[in-house]
Amino acid sequence: MKTYEIVAKTELAPKEILFEIYAPDIAVKSLPGQFVIVIIGEKGERVPLTICGYDRKKGTVSFAFHEVGKTTKELGLLKVGDRIANVTGPLGKPSEIKKFGKVLCVGGSIMIAPMLLQAKAMKEAGNHVTTVIGARIKEALIMEKEAHAASDKAIVATDDGSQGHKGLDFLKELLKKEKFDHCVALGPVVMMKDVSEITKAFGIPTIVTLTPIMIDGMGMCGVCRVTVGGKMMFGCVDGPEFDGHKVDFDELILRQRLYLPEERVNSVLWEIGECKCGRNKA
Amino acid sequence: MAETKPKPKIKKEAIEMRKQDPKVRAKNFSEVALGYDEAEALEEASRCLQCVKPQCIVGCPVEVPIPTFIKCIREKRFAEGVVALKGKNALPAVCGRVCPQEEQCQEKCILGKIGQPVSIGRLERYLADWEREHGFQLPERAKPTGKKVAIVGAGPAGLTAAADLIKLGHEVTMFEALHIAGGVLVYGIPEFRLPKVIVQNEVNYIQKLGVDLRLGNLVGRIHTIPELMKEGGYDAVFIGSGAGLPQFLNIPGENLGGLYSANEFLIRVNLMKAYKFPEYDTPIRLGKHVVVIGGGNVAMDCARCSMRLGANVCLLYRRSRDELPARKEEIENAEEEGLVCKFLAAPLRFHGDEKGWVKSMDCIAMELCEPDAKGRRSVKPIPGSEFSMEVDTVIIAIGQTPNPIIQMTTEGLQVNPKHGTINVDENGKTSLEGVYAGGDVATGAATVISAMGAGKRAAKAMHEYLMNKK
Numbered sequence: 184m185k186t187y188e189i190v191a192k193t194e195l196a197p198k199e200i201l202f203e204i205y206a207p208d209i210a211v212k213s214l215p216g217q218f219v220i221v222i223i224g225e226k227g228e229r230v231p232l233t234i235c236g237y238d239r240k241k242g243t244v245s246f247a248f249h250e251v252g253k254t255t256k257e258l259g260l261l262k263v264g265d266r267i268a269n270v271t272g273p274l275g276k277p278s279e280i281k282k283f284g285k286v287l288c289v290g291g292s293i294m295i296a297p298m299l300l301q302a303k304a305m306k307e308a309g310n311h312v313t314t315v316i317g318a319r320i321k322e323a324l325i326m327e328k329e330a331h332a333a334s335d336k337a338i339v340a341t342d343d344g345s346q347g348h349k350g351l352d353f354l355k356e357l358l359k360k361e362k363f364d365h366c367v368a369l370g371p372v373v374m375m376k377d378v379s380e381i382t383k384a385f386g387i388p389t390i391v392t393l394t395p396i397m398i399d400g401m402g403m404c405g406v407c408r409v410t411v412g413g414k415m416m417f418g419c420v421d422g423p424e425f426d427g428h429k430v431d432f433d434e435l436i437l438r439q440r441l442y443l444p445e446e447r448v449n450s451v452l453w454e455i456g457e458c459k460c461g462r463n464k465a
Numbered sequence: 466m467a468e469t470k471p472k473p474k475i476k477k478e479a480i481e482m483r484k485q486d487p488k489v490r491a492k493n494f495s496e497v498a499l500g501y502d503e504a505e506a507l508e509e510a511s512r513c514l515q516c517v518k519p520q521c522i523v524g525c526p527v528e529v530p531i532p533t534f535i536k537c538i539r540e541k542r543f544a545e546g547v548v549a550l551k552g553k554n555a556l557p558a559v560c561g562r563v564c565p566q567e568e569q570c571q572e573k574c575i576l577g578k579i580g581q582p583v584s585i586g587r588l589e590r591y592l593a594d595w596e597r598e599h600g601f602q603l604p605e606r607a608k609p610t611g612k613k614v615a616i617v618g619a620g621p622a623g624l625t626a627a628a629d630l631i632k633l634g635h636e637v638t639m640f641e642a643l644h645i646a647g648g649v650l651v652y653g654i655p656e657f658r659l660p661k662v663i664v665q666n667e668v669n670y671i672q673k674l675g676v677d678l679r680l681g682n683l684v685g686r687i688h689t690i691p692e693l694m695k696e697g698g699y700d701a702v703f704i705g706s707g708a709g710l711p712q713f714l715n716i717p718g719e720n721l722g723g724l725y726s727a728n729e730f731l732i733r734v735n736l737m738k739a740y741k742f743p744e745y746d747t748p749i750r751l752g753k754h755v756v757v758i759g760g761g762n763v764a765m766d767c768a769r770c771s772m773r774l775g776a777n778v779c780l781l782y783r784r785s786r787d788e789l790p791a792r793k794e795e796i797e798n799a800e801e802e803g804l805v806c807k808f809l810a811a812p813l814r815f816h817g818d819e820k821g822w823v824k825s826m827d828c829i830a831m832e833l834c835e836p837d838a839k840g841r842r843s844v845k846p847i848p849g850s851e852f853s854m855e856v857d858t859v860i861i862a863i864g865q866t867p868n869p870i871i872q873m874t875t876e877g878l879q880v881n882p883k884h885g886t887i888n889v890d891e892n893g894k895t896s897l898e899g900v901y902a903g904g905d906v907a908t909g910a911a912t913v914i915s916a917m918g919a920g921k922r923a924a925k926a927m928h929e930y931l932m933n934k935k
Contacts, residue, residue, distance in 0.1 A: 208687050222644050222681075228737065228746035229644070253746060269644045271681035398737065398747070401642055401683055402868050403652070403709040404729035408720055415713060415720070420870065434720055437821030441722045445748035452743050459744040 187267045190243050195325035196318075198250040199293050200259050201235070207242030209272050215301045216278030216392065216424055219246060220400040222269040223254055226460045230254050231397045233369070233423070234273060235296035244272075247296035253450045257462060274400045275423045278304070278390070283365035286310040287387070288334065289354075289378050291317045291370025294392070295326050298369040302333045305367075311335050313363070315354070317374065321345035351377050358385045366390070368427060372436050379427030389427035393418050395438060409435055477580025480509040482587050487801040491772050494656045494740055497798060498562070506591040510538040512576065513583045520573035521585060526918030527625075529553045531570055531585055538588055547596045550589065551604065555628035555671065556621065556917065558597065558663045559650060561590025564914045565792050597663070601670055607634035612931040615640065615699040616676075617684045617871065620648020621913045622705030622904030624667065625920030626927070627676045630703075633928050637676045638699070642683040645736065648707055649905075650913070652728075652736040655766050657773070661735075685870035690878070690900060700934060701899040701927045704887060705920060708865040708905035714758070718815030719861075722822040723752060727763045727862035734770045751776050752857025756826065758812060759862035760784065763910075765795040767860045768804050776858065778804055783811040783831045783844050809833070809844070813851065815859065825855050867906045875900075884909050893923030899934075901927055 184190070184205045191203040209219065218233045236245035250259040261267070278301055286305045290298030295316045306312045314334040318324040319342045330337040338357075339347030351374070358381065366389040368378040375391040382389040395407040395418040407418035412429035416422065452458035483499040484490070490497050501509065513535040521531040530549050537546030550557050566572075566586035574582030596602075612635045616623045619641035631637045645651050647664040672678055684690065684706075693699045711726035713719055725733075730749070733739040737747035755771040757764050760782035768778045780799075782789060785808045789796060800806070813827040830850035833842045872880045872887065879888040879896035886907055893901040903919030905911055 208682070212687055220681075226738070226745045269681045271642070271644065271683060273686055274683065398729065398732050399643065399709075401709075401870065403711070404732050405711045405713070405726040406729045408713075410720060415715070420868075434821075437722065438720065441821075442748055442750065445742070445750065449743045449746060449748070460746065 185266050187270050189261055189263050189265050189267070190241075192261070192263050195247065195293075195296070196323050198259070199247065199323070199325055200250065201245060201247045201296060202258070202261075203236070203238075203243045203245045204267060204270060205242055206244050206270055209270065210237045210239050210242045210244045213237040213244050213273045214277035215280060215297075215304045217273035217275045218400070218423060219244065219270050219272030220274060220397070221246070221254075221258070221267060222271075223257055224268045224460075224462060226462075227268065228254055229398055229400065231274070231394065231400050231419075233294065233297040233392065233394070235300050244270075245296075247293050249293040252446045253453045253458070256450065256453070271400070275419060276421075278367070278424060280304045280308050282309040284310065285361070285363045285365075286312050287315070287363045287366040287382075288312060289315040289317070289366065289368040289370065289374075290330075291374040292319070292323065293325070294369040294371075294394075295330070297392070298367070299326060299329055299333050301367055301369070302330075306333065306335075310365075313338065313361075315340060317341060317351070317370070319343070351381065354378065354381045355384075358382070358387070363387050366427075368392070372432055372439060375427060376432035379430070379432070383428045390424050391427035391430060393423050393425060393430065393435065395435060396442065409438075475514070475576070475579070476512050477576075479512070479581040479584045480505050480587075482584070487803075490657065491802040494773055496660050497657050500594055501587055501591045506538055506588060507541070509584050510535045510588055513539070514575060516575060520575065521570040521583075524570040524573035526569065526914050527553050527921050529570075529589070534592060535583065535585075535588055538592065543592060543595045544599070544602065546592050547602070548604070550592055553921075554917070555625050556667045557589050558593035559621070559659060559667060560914055560917070561586050561588075561593050562659050562663075563654060565912060567793070569914070597666055601673065603673060604632060606632055606675070609636070610634040610931065612636065612700045612934075613638070613698055614927065614931070615693045615697065615702045616705065617690070617702065618642070618648055618705040618707055618904075618906075619646035619668070619678065620705055620707050620904065620916065621650060622707075622916040622920035622923075623648070623703065624671055625917040626703045626705065626903070626924040628671050628674060629921060629924035630927060631671075631674045631676055633924075635928070635931060639671075639676050639678045640682045640684045640688075641678065641680050642706075643736065644681050646678055646680065648705075652732050653763065653766070654913075655731070655735055655770050657769070658766070683870065685874040690871065690875045690897075694899060700931055701901065703893070703920070703923055703927065704871060704895070704900065704902035704906055705904045705916065706868055706871055706906045707916075708910040709868040710866045710885070711861070712864045712866065714812060714861060714863065716812060716814050718817060718823065718826075721815055721817040722820070723750070723857055724815065724823055724859045724861065727759070727767050727860055728865060730767050730770070730860050731763070734774075740770075740774060749774070750858075753777060754856050755779070755858040755860065756781050756854065756856045757860045757862055759864075760789040760791060761862065761864070762791045762795055763865075764860075764862035765791045765799050767862050769799050769802060771858070771860070772802050772804065779854075780804055780806045781810055781812065781828065782806065782808050784842065785809055785833060788842060811844075811846065812859075823856060823859055825853055826859065827851055827853050865905075865910045867909070871906075891922070892926035893919055894926060899930065
């Protein structure tokens with residue numbers, strides 16, 4: 184088997200894909216909380232994706248992505264047996280996994296996949312684990328079965344209420360009833376912001392996994408800088424996990440959108456075969 | 466009265482190297498300096514006095530036998546010249562382009578006392594380019610020693626150490642964290658000063674020598690240095706991981722859109738080729754009014770890239786022109802291309818628009834103080850001299866420090882706590898047995914050639930260590 188070859192591909196939901204790739208060096212060192220940088224080809228960008236599984240015996244590592252931009256759409260076209268040009272990792276600091284007591288693990292959209300890796304590790308460390316998995320709509324919800332298997336209790340929520348709770352308001356009720364010692368949240372920034380605001384009111388330490396724009400992913404460029412507790416931090420080397428009660432989420436939201444116009448243009452150009460990268464969809 | 470032999474006339478003026486016209490080159494990323502042709506190289510080589518005690522060699526951090534290779538050029542024995550040059554310098558095509566020769570070999574050239582020194586750098590470039598056109602000759606390798614060496618980082622220090630160690634018969638593996646080898650030569654120095662195909666050629670040469678290059682392999686995360694030595698079976702390690710951590714100003718508004726560290730800007734433009742977006746996937750957004758903060762070579766590179774991307778560029782430097790740390794040649798090139806410099810001014814804060822992009826900056830005028838003991842003049846703000854500038858892009862080029870990942874993951878490795886650099890002796894030896902370091906990771910940000918010199922010295926010391934090791 185070739186390094187970075189795709190061993191398994193699972194469609195978790197429409198446009199939400201899970202890859203398992205052969206990368207024995209990375210698999211040996213991967214821990215929950217870390218990420219890899221994926222490069223699709225010579226002219227490709229460097230895309231950070233959170234690790235959501237590893238099998239040290241098989242020498243594989245898994246990551247999930249939502250087909251939203253050019254690179255993720257291209258990744259989505261790859262099949263089992265295809266090879267990714269380069270995967271670098273594991274990068275970033277691993278999660279703090281230890282016995283906290285009762286742990287709440289909240290995952291939104293595609294980040295449910297890496298959240299469940301943490302939930303499993305938390306459970307193995309002797310914690311009582313409650314997971315919350317959420318998505319925009321019922322059809323986009325992923326890994327519900329796995330969430331039940333990984334935790335003592337699993338709760339579902341959707342933005343539109345098409346499955347489970349509507350929105351995150353139920354969390355306040357849950358926290359009034361049950362006492363949690365620790366919370367982790369992985370998902371869209373707005374979701375992590377909301378979760379952090381709710382847990383702050385209850386004094387529950389909350390760790391969020393940030394996914395700012397990155398290029399090198401190892402501390403060189405600084406584009407992933409975030410403000411945490413008034414201090415400048417680099418998402419890639421100081422994180423990607425930070426204290427959710429101290430992160431300046433509004434700044435992060437602005438910074439994540441900096442290149443949206445270019446990303447959209449590039450995606451459309453690729454779709455219509457005009458991007459000149461030599462890997463056109465058409 | 467005895468008849469004196471007429472002295473040969475010495476040409477005081479060096480042969481100029483042709484450059485692209487400033488108006489044309491300010492709009493493209495092609496190489497600015499075009500190099501000598503054969504006639505020009507022969508004429509410039511003929512100026513060399515072939516001193517008995519050549520001072521130029523003393524001025525070269527890697528001790529290239531300069532008069533020897535110049536003599537070869539003069540006599541059109543180019544292939545022999547290449548052998549002489551490459552015996553000491555594995556990356557001549559790079560050094561011929563980016564070395565500050567005016568402070569090194571050429572500063573020592575005796576001709577400099579009566580006119581212009583011999584253009585050693587241009588002649589070095591000529592030979593290296595001649596070799597590239599005529600095909601590489603691989604040097605002889607010593608008999609295998611059975612020793613394994615790991616090189617961390619494929620930048621100038623690592624490439625030099627790798628080339629020297631493999632020629633000495635050791636087995637060499639080079640670990641590079643990025644997906645392309647070359648370090649600062651590919652992510653930092655722009656295409657128009659150092660075409661990437663030239664760097665790739667030098668990397669290919671080192672691979673042809675037999676170096677095993679592993680890309681996308683971040684030492685410290687995949688393998689730590691103790692693991693390389695214990696489980697990996699490496700007898701020695703050289704760390705040349707560079708100074709990749711950008712410095713920021715720590716003033717309000719620094720996280721606005723349109724504010725780049727020099728590293729981010731250069732990585733986007735050079736490594737990821739954002740100037741070719743959307744052919745290449747990584748974009749760069751640059752406004753019309755770019756301010757580059759800083760005054761070193763990196764600041765000049767950022768300014769010159771920005772002009773090529775169509776912006777008006779102003780360099781803001783807190784000292785005066787006389788203190789600019791950049792090479793004079795780079796400043797001249799940049800100003801010819803349209804750079805405007807604003808001296809004795811420093812930024813105070815940045816203001817953004819509703820979408821989070823920078824729109825203006827507040828600055829303050831500075832004045833120079835008396836020189837300190839080291840002769841460096843510090844500056845102080847002039848009270849009440851605040852002013853504002855409208856900007857849409859800011860590039861912060863005020864320096865880099867070493868990336869801390871290796872230092873964090875290598876127990877027992879002594880580090881300078883203030884600068885984050887690895888402590889080494891004059892041979893690059895660290896506090897750990899068998900572990901050597903050199904280049905920016907040991908000195909803080911410096912030049913390509915000083916990193917190569919460090920790689921060379923470390924390779925020599927490592928060879929001695931390996932041959933004496935039981």
